[in-house]
Amino acid sequence: MSPIDDAAAGDRPAARPAANLLADLPPPAGSEIFQTLFANPGCRVERIVSHGHATPPGEWYDQDEDEWVALLRGEAVLAFADGETMALTAGDWVGIPARRRHRVESVSQDAVWLAVHCRAGAST
Numbered sequence: 001m002s003p004i005d006d007a008a009a010g011d012r013p014a015a016r017p018a019a020n021l022l023a024d025l026p027p028p029a030g031s032e033i034f035q036t037l038f039a040n041p042g043c044r045v046e047r048i049v050s051h052g053h054a055t056p057p058g059e060w061y062d063q064d065e066d067e068w069v070a071l072l073r074g075e076a077v078l079a080f081a082d083g084e085t086m087a088l089t090a091g092d093w094v095g096i097p098a099r100r101r102h103r104v105e106s107v108s109q110d111a112v113w114l115a116v117h118c119r120a121g122a123s124t
Contacts, residue, residue: 021072022112025049041119048113050074055103065117067096074111079103 016038026033028051038045044065055061060081070093078086078094081101086094096102098120 021047021114025112028052028109043116043118046113046115046117048115050076050104050107050111050113052107052109052111053104054106060101060103062099062101063096063117064098064120066098066120067115067117069094069096069113069115072112072114074108076107076111076113077105079105 026035026049032051032053033049035047035049036044037047071088071090073090075090076088078088079102080086085105088094
């Protein structure tokens with residue numbers, strides 16, 4: 001590393017150790033398990049483990065933040081309040097704008113998600 005790199009590295013917080021998103025999964029519980037992997041004032045990254053836990057009937061997610069979500073393992077069906085449904089398999093992802101009401105209609109026992117929540121309207 002050059003002296004410039006050394007100085008710049010000292011100004012930044014240390015990187016967190018890498019981990020595998022599909023390792024050390026929590027055992028089944030009474031509901032989905034949300035684990036925050038990273039957060040700052042503008043965004044939050046979560047791993048969600050869904051052991052067959054769909055959103056309870058009649059309930060909707062209605063979030064203040066934009067959400068990008070990827071299904072890493074398993075299968076799921078998302079439903080939106082406007083009547084649209086979306087079947088997802090491992091590797092599929094979707095962007096959900098803030099305030100778009102949605103729910104997990106069905107989900108497999110082995111589903112693992114990666115969700116990124118960002119302040120609505122934040123530019124990159």
